[in-house]
Amino acid sequence: MILRGEFWRNLLHNSKVLTLYNIERDEFPEYGFLQQLPNVKKLVVGNSSFEVIFCRQRPDNSEPLLQLKELRLESLGKLVSMGLENSWTEPFVENIETFEVISCYFLRNLDARRVSFSNLTFLKVEGCSRLSYLFTSSTAKSLAQLQRMEIRKCTSIEEIVSKEEGEESDEDEIIFAQLTFLKFEHLWRLRRFYRGSLCFPLLEELSITYCQEMLTLCTGTIEASKLYQVTIDDEEGIPLKTDLNSTIRKECLKQVCV
Secondary structure, eight states: OTTTTOSOHHHHHTOOEEEEESOOOSBOOOGGGGGGOTTOOEEEEESOOOSBSSOSSOOTTOOTTTTOOEEEEEOOTTOOBOOTTSGGGHHHHTTOOEEEEESOTTOOOSOSSOOOOTTOOEEEEESOTTOSOSEEHHHHTTOTTOOEEEEEOOTTOOBSEEOOTTOOOTTOEEEOTTOOEEEEESOTTOOBSBSSEEEOTTOOEEEEESOTTOOOSBSSOEEOTTOOEEEETTEEEEEOSSOHHHHHHHHHHHHHHO
């Protein structure tokens, strides 16, 4: 009814949450209907057969979802791309504060080019078994406001941040200026966070659970001056007697030996 323009327009105008569920079609519905929803702050798309969420073609004469703060994608078994690499999505992607991607089994990465999540504060990714990495390094550098990151049950992921083509130096540093909480769980192939240097000036909680291949967070230097202890597998409160990379390596090797 909404797509055909048969719904009372003034009722939609003030809507704050849009949930699309159980839709059996490959393509996301025509974006024109989003013009009727200019004040949506939360978009949930779930249990549907979409292969792409945001298509390449820009919606005609509109800039939809400019008020969007929360985006949740869940149980999209055929999703291969979110389409965030399309330039028309930039205005609303920069405003997103909460981003959750759950059980999207065929999704290979969250960004296919530089994407700016400059206002993102919470990221959760779970059950996305085809992911080999989350972000390119340029996108990771836009995460200046990120406070919490939780990555679970992504069994193919090898690193959180991947260097872009042409980047050679392992001395490049990424600063997560506001990150206070970081959790990795059941990431069987995860080897590291980043092949470079990392800075977490406000990190207070770090949990690494059942990540058997991980022996270090990064190959360069790492700074986490507010972090005094970590959780690795079933051991909580492991004190940092040396630097963070050395502690992770020691404890993970201990778990492997056991």
